[in-house]
Amino acid sequence: MxxxxxxxxxxxxxxxxxxxxxxxxxxxxxxxxxxxxLKNLEERIGSALFIRQPRCMAPTAVGEELVRRGILxxxxxxxxxxxxxxxxxxxxxxxxxxxxxxxxYHWLPSLVRRHSSLAQRVRLRIVPEATQRVEDALIRGEIDxxxxxxxxxxxxxxxxxxLQDEIVLIVAKDHPLSGRRRIMPEDxxxxxxxxxxxxxxxxxxxxxxLASHGVRPQEVIRLQLTxxxxxxxxxxMGVAAAARWMVTSAASARGLSLISFGPQPIVRQWRCAALxxxxxxxxxxxxxxxxxxxxxxNNESKEASLAQKSEVLI
Numbered sequence: 028m029x030x031x032x033x034x035x036x037x038x039x040x041x042x043x044x045x046x047x048x049x050x051x052x053x054x055x056x057x058x059x060x061x062x063x064x065l066k067n068l069e070e071r072i073g074s075a076l077f078i079r080q081p082r083c084m085a086p087t088a089v090g091e092e093l094v095r096r097g098i099l100x101x102x103x104x105x106x107x108x109x110x111x112x113x114x115x116x117x118x119x120x121x122x123x124x125x126x127x128x129x130x131x132y133h134w135l136p137s138l139v140r141r142h143s144s145l146a147q148r149v150r151l152r153i154v155p156e157a158t159q160r161v162e163d164a165l166i167r168g169e170i171d172x173x174x175x176x177x178x179x180x181x182x183x184x185x186x187x188x189x190l191q192d193e194i195v196l197i198v199a200k201d202h203p204l205s206g207r208r209r210i211m212p213e214d215x216x217x218x219x220x221x222x223x224x225x226x227x228x229x230x231x232x233x234x235x236x237l238a239s240h241g242v243r244p245q246e247v248i249r250l251q252l253t254x255x256x257x258x259x260x261x262x263x264m265g266v267a268a269a270a271r272w273m274v275t276s277a278a279s280a281r282g283l284s285l286i287s288f289g290p291q292p293i294v295r296q297w298r299c300a301a302l303x304x305x306x307x308x309x310x311x312x313x314x315x316x317x318x319x320x321x322x323x324x325n326n327e328s329k330e331a332s333l334a335q336k337s338e339v340l341i
Contacts, residue, residue, distance in 0.1 A: 028071045032104070035097040037064055038076060042094040045083045045258045045281075083258035095251045102153060109150060120149040120307075122314065125157030125164055126174035149310065159227065165300060172311055174318070175298045184300045185308070187315035190272060190322045194231060194293035195285045197260050197267040197278055204266065209289035212240035219265030220244040221256045231293055232268045257281055270295070272322065297322065 037054065041061075044050040051061040069076050076090035086094055157164040161173045166183055174189070196210045204210060215237060222230050233247055248265060250256050253274060260267040261281040271285060278285055299318060301311040 028073075033064070034068050035093075035100055037061065037068065038090065038093050039097045039101060041065070041077060041084050042086050042090070042252055043254045045254060047084065050084075080262055082262050085259055085262070085264070086252070086255055091251055091255065099155060106150075106152060120310070121152050122149050122172050122307075122310070123152045123154050123170040124172045124174070125154045125161045125170040127161050127176045149314075162300070165302065168302075171301065171305075171307070172314060173300045175300060176295055178296065183303055185303045185305075185311075186298050186300045187312070187319070189297040189299055189315070189319045192270045192272045192295050192297060193287065194268055194295060195271045195274075195287055197257065197269060197274060197283050197285055199261055199263050200282050200284055202263070202266065202284075204286065205284045207286055210286050211289050212237050212242040215244050215266070216242055217245045219246040219248060221248050221250060221259055221265045221267040223253070223256065223269065224249040224251050230268075231295070232288070236288060236293060253277070257283065 037050070040054055041047065041050045044053055047058055047061055047065075051058045054061065056064075065076070072089065072093075074089040075087050076093060077084040077086055154164070154170050157170050157173075161170070161175065162179070162181060162184070164170045165173045166181070175186075180186075196204070196215075198204050204214060207214075220233070222232060230249075233244075237243065246265070248259070250259075253269065254277070256267045256269065257274065257277055258281070259265055261283055275285065299311075299315050301308070305311065
């Protein structure tokens with residue numbers, strides 16, 4: 028068995044779009060051609076990659092692994108293509124970037140390339156292996172710039188605020204919890220909870236809010252892809268927990284409801300950081316401002332926006 032670039036692109040696109048119809052449209056293929064390619068790919072791998080449901084295509088364990096690795100391979104291809112283009116035009120500055128949130132790798136490169144003028148002068152090189160030790164990697168010089176979603180402070184680092192976001196519960200419109208203003212921990216007893224996979228295996232809802240109230244869901248399903256989480260929630264396969272700013276538009280398109288947790292909302296601060304005193308400080312400040320603008324434009328909740336200061340030193 029040899030996988031091709033088309034195999035990877037097709038698997039990732041189906042997972043991201045949720046249906047064969049939408050995936051075929053995005054890939055400029057007929058639905059029959061896409062179905063045939065998927066069937067051939069599954070035969071070559073020897074396993075089903077997606078569970079075909081009435082409203083969505085949910086990845087199997089094998090499918091999710093292919094998609095997870097496929098996203099990284101796609102990123103590497105894009106990095107190579109852009110690097111070669113930059114080299115042909117002349118040398119460009121490289122910023123090695125790490126982030127504590129695994130799901131950031133999916134949206135970060137495309138957003139920065141599409142919206143930031145900085146992308147014309149520098150290349151962002153994502154370093155996925157730094158995810159579990161981002162600040163340590165920054166101090167050791169293994170990366171140049173970090174996006175952080177956890178609290179903490181190191182005097183050797185300079186910090187910029189990006190965004191304050193809220194972790195919310197996501198439910199289908201016909202779910203019994205839909206229409207509630209707040210979801211209390213005890214409301215999740217007996218529910219299947221859909222959450223993102225995290226590098227250290229811990230999650231703020233499961234290991235924070237619910238554990239502190241002695242509540243255990245009936246089942247916790249951990250997935251890499253935001254799209255898969257939303258599609259499963261829309262199909263009534265569970266309730267999901269994710270950052271409001273990251274899912275608002277996609278959830279609305281699927282007819283899902285976003286509900287705050289109680290008794291207090293779960294709030295998370297996003298920051299970025301670089302070594303204090305770096306000669307590239309102005310360059311990093313420009314990148315921080317671009318990221319803050321992009322993340323804020325994706326966040327449709329005014330309550331989740333930070334103050335308009337261009338830079339805040341912690």
